[in-house]
Amino acid sequence: MGLLREGKLSADREIITGLLQLLDGLRSILKTIEAEDAEGEGEDAVLIGRLIELQAPAQAQSKKPVHARAGASSASSAPASVPPPAPAPPAPPPQDEIQPGQAEIEPEQAEPEPDQPAALATPPPAAAVPAAVVSATVQPPEPLPAAAPASKVSAEAESDAARPRIQGTAAESTLRVDVTLLNRMMNLVGELVLTRNQVLQATSADPNMTMLSRRLDMVTADLRESVMKARMQPVSNIFSKMPRIVRDLSQSLGRRVRLQVEGQDTELDKSLLEAIKDPLTHAVRNSLDHGIEPPEVRQTAGKDPEGTLKLRAAQEGSHVVIEVSDDGAGVNVERVRQKAIERGLITPDRAAHLVERELLQLVFLPGLSTAAAVTNVSGRGVGMDVVRTNVEKIGGKVEIDSRTGKGTTLRMRIPLTLAIIPALIVRSVNQSFALPQGALSELVHIPPEQAAAAIEWIEGAPLYRLRGKLLPLVFLDRLLMPGAEHKIVTERDNFIAVLDADGRRFGLVVDGLADPEEIVVKPLSAVLKDIGLFSGATVLGNADLALILDPGSIAMKAGVTMREEEEAAHAVEGETGANAAKNLEYLLVEAAGRQAAVPLGDVLRIEQLPLSRIEYIGYRPVLNFEGQLLPVEDSGGVLDAAQGNPEAQIIVVVCREGNRHVGVAVSHVLDVAAGGDLFEAGTSQRTGGVTLLKSRVTGVVDLGGVAPLPAGEQAPPEWSQTEETVA
Amino acid sequence: MSTAAMAVSRKEKTAALVEMCSVRLGSALFGVPITHILEIVGSARPQPVPLAPVFVGGLVHYRGDVLTTVSLRQLLDMPPKDGPQDILVLESSGGCFGLLVDSVGEVLTVSSADHEPNPSILDGRRRALFAGAYKLKDSLLVMLNPEQLDPMRLGAAQA
Known part of the structure; x- marks a missing residue:
């Protein structure tokens, strides 16, 4: 062990594997000790044998046999020295707190690459194994200093020096809470x-x-x-498990992989962190098995034989985005097409019409695997489907982006917290119900006089034609009170909430809409849970109770299922909102004769109000909106145009920009459409960008450019526009 | 009922005294041992739950939780009553639940000497819900068995 540290023995793969096995052995010994207070019989001898074996080549090469032997004996005595667990420094659990401190302890040995957590003077149980980075160039520090007497002295000296600092910053200022x-x-x-x-x-x-x-x-x-x-915990809690997984897998699969981790300190609610552990592990396995090719193949393709697997976490608004990307072969879209047809997931006819991006979404369908052979790692065709289900269960979204020959990126968008969710309050059967906004894609109002024409029937099944596609409708009142008398559609207002539940798309018809509210989810008693339609209850601001509707079970109960073909089509369609190519939905607005787009995700509400409500601070138009001053962006000239007419009504789109709200004055709100990216992924920039809306290049309003109120006057940003958008 | 009883020995020689909270349902008088009662919530309007089993009287907001209530009227096949009802918040092994009654009366101290078991002519369902009756001076106080009123148990019994 000392040899390693002194650089006499270069850390090749063999040795690290041996050390890691040893580590596992030591861990199990420690466990036995904890459990039985005595050293288990175990296979110490095997481990010792392995150590000596590893040491042997070093001895052969070593110019100082004496020293080497000393090293060997110290190493072989390592397992034996474990039983008194006393020498093992601090307690294992707060790993992430220990590591940074220790990262500083041994910089000279670690030769850390900036993106690798290369530090390990860690006690055996706490070894988070950054050494698993499979790179022959990296010299990993040894994982077991505390166990090896030879290095113990130095290790202890080092940790003694480090300990006061660590404790001062972490141990004393943190508290473990149930x-x-x-x-x-x-x-x-x-x-x-x-x-x-x-x-x-x-x-x-x-x-x-x-x-x-x-x-x-x-x-x-x-x-x-x-x-x-x-309740927040850094994602490093799960990221730190990945190096070992990557290492073990890449060894067994014969891949060479470098792991890069970014954004380790991004924080996520504890329960959510638990929930994404499995999907993340699966994604990493997938990347290794299907993504990154064996070194020879990579070399032939002119790539670095060592593949790169990147884990990235970052917070984006109220979501955390976790990306697993590799620079491997990418998903073979043709294979996906073939397989999907083979398994009868889509019809050949339909498959022929799907573009590459749409085909990619098919990998999330159950039963689809492009692996030629089923391995013990993957290829059984249940993976991505489960990843999606798990992530969607916690209100997240999964997207996949892949370029043949260049690599694949899997992106998971996870909400920051579970306990409080945004919901739309709807009315039906004279009660309020909460509809989680995660499942809600849009709302359609059909007044009584239009209902007869708008709602069509096939054998008693109501349907609505939503932009040319038939949408099955579920009447909430009929579902909740079967048997009771209900007003027919032409005698009441119909509000259709278009829902997306587990790949099923349907319209839920309710009697009325109330405000969106942030609701605190309360569990229901078992008796009521058995009804199946409600996922919980909540207390509204007006002290009313509201049951929280579960879109998935409503779809089931109402019998909304889709033919698999449709489901596949839907999987594609549903994802276009925010899919792999980073497509965003935009609100298409018109201002003074020109069209522009506002990212739909930023839109909070659309207000129609008389021009007189607009007030001015200096030259800047502002709106007194719910007691708060809202800077109004008017580079479209809507306000100026309406100035002469005191009766004029203007429309203000209230948007979220960072942590403030801004208004955009427009003359009409036209539609909602998914924007196509005009840039190659990776170089796309949103601010002042343009997007492809309904096959027209449309400028995106630069919300960030709206000057904050207290600041001085700034030149208003232009509607970014290109020559194609001639109004 | 010795377990639920608050034994206070007064002039009676061996008979234990039990404190019962009396509740009214129409003209009938029922009793619930006060040791099972967490709280009494007056004039509440529970939120009905569509598609719930009949005995569920709805949901009420109680100390940060959403409480499922059992309607005693529905349980005993009595017609539902309009207007607010009182709720006894009861504790059972499965957690808390509410019992919807017309009104909550005074706490009566009864002697176990006056207790009689359920008459054999009661139907099976009621026999499970009731735990005998106490003979009062001019009426009978039917004792309810809080454990049997638990919505989970009722749900299981119904299924």
Whole structure:
């Protein structure tokens, strides 16, 4: 072991494998000790034998046999020295806290590559094994200093030096808290949020009371945020397991892989972190097995024989994006097409019409695998389907992007937290129900007089023609109260909530819509859970209870299933909203005769209001919107054009930009459409960008360019426009 | 009912005294041992749950949780009552639940000497729900068995 450290023995793959096996052995010994208070019989001898074996070539090469022998004996005594677990430095669990400290301990040995967590003077149980980076060029530090007497002294000296620092920063300032306690706190805070909502609604004319409730509002918001933060954990908790997986797999598959990890300190709610562990592991396995080719193949293709697997985590608004990308062969789209036809997942006819990007989405269908042979790693065709189901279960989304010969990127978008979800409150059977917005794609209103024409029937099954496609409708009132009398569609307002549930698309018809609300999910008792339609209940701001609808089960209950062919088509269609090519949905607006697009994800609401509501600070138009000043962007000249007419109504699209809101004045809101990217993926930039909307190049409004209010006057950004968008 | 009883020995020699919360349902008087009651919530309007089993009286908001209530009227096949009802929040092995009754009356102290088991002419369902009756001066106080009122148990019994 000392040899390694002194550079006498270069860390080749053999040795690292041996050391890792040894580590596993030591871990199991430690476990036995913990369990039985005595050293298990185990296969110490095997391990020792392996160590000596590894040492042997080094001895042969070594110019100082004496030293080498000393090293060998110390190494072989390593397992024996474990039983008293005392020498093992600090407790294993807070791995991530120990590592940074130790990263500093041995920089000279680690030769760290900037993107690799190359540090390991870690005690055996805590060894997070960054050494698993499969690169012959890297000299991994040894994983077992504490166990080897020869290096123990130095290791201890080092950790002694480091320990005060580590403890000072991490151990003393952190606290381990029971998760159930945190959950309870979360619950109580949720409760406080509800009470706050009620207080805010009930606030009387007393100005004192108004002030107090405002303060309560602020404190509650802060408190909620802190408690949420307390549940957050860095993704490094799961990322740190990956190097070992990558290493073991790449060895057994004969691949050479370099692992790059980015954004380790991105934080995610603990329960969500648990939930994405399996999908992530699967994605990594997939990349290794199907993505990165064997070294020889790579060399022939003119690529670096060593493949790169990149794990990246980053926060994007209220989501965390986790990407697994490799520079391997990419998904063979033709194979996907063939396989899909072979398995009867889509018809040949349909397959012929699908473009590459659409075909890619097929890999998420159950039963599809492009692997020629089923290995013990993958190829059974259940993988990606499960990845998608798992991620969607927690309200996330999975996208895949692949370029033949260049690599594949799997992108998972995970919401930051589970406990509080945005929902739309809908009314039916004289009650309020909460519809999670994750499943909601759009809303359609059909007034009574149009209902007869708009809703079509096939043998009693209601359908709605949504942009030329038939959408099955489910009437919530009929579903909830079978047998009871219901108003026919022509006698009431029909609101269709177009839902996307587990790949099933249908319209849920409700009697009315109320505001969107952030709701705190409360569990239901088992008796009510058995009904199957409700996933929970919540208390609304007005103290009413509302049941939370579960779109998936509603689809099941109402018998909304799709022919597989449709499902495949849908899988494609559904993903276009935010799919692999980074397609965003845009709100198409018209301002003073020109068309422009606003990213739909940023749009909070659309307000129609009289021009007189617009006030000016200096020359800047602002809108007093729910008690807050909203800077209004008017580079389209809508306000100026309407200036002469005091009766004029203008439309303001309220958007989210970073952590502030801005308004965009427009004359019409035209449509919602998915934008096509005009740039190659990777170089696409959104600000001031253009997008392909309905086959026209349309400028995207640069929300970031709207000057903040307190700041001085800035030149308003132009509607970015190209010559193709001639109005 | 010795387990649920608060034994206070007064002038009676051996008979234990039990404190019962009396509840009214139409003209009938029922009793629930107070040791099972967590709280009494007055005049609540539970939110009905579509498609729920009949005995479910709806949901109420109780201390940050959503509580499932059992309607005693529905259980005993009595016509539903309009207007607010009182809720006894009961604790059972499966968690808390609410019991919807017309109104909650006073707490009565009854002696186990006055207790009589369920009469044999009761139907099976009621025999499970009731735990005998106490003879009061001018009426009978039918004792309810809180464990049997648990919605989970009722749900299982119905299925």
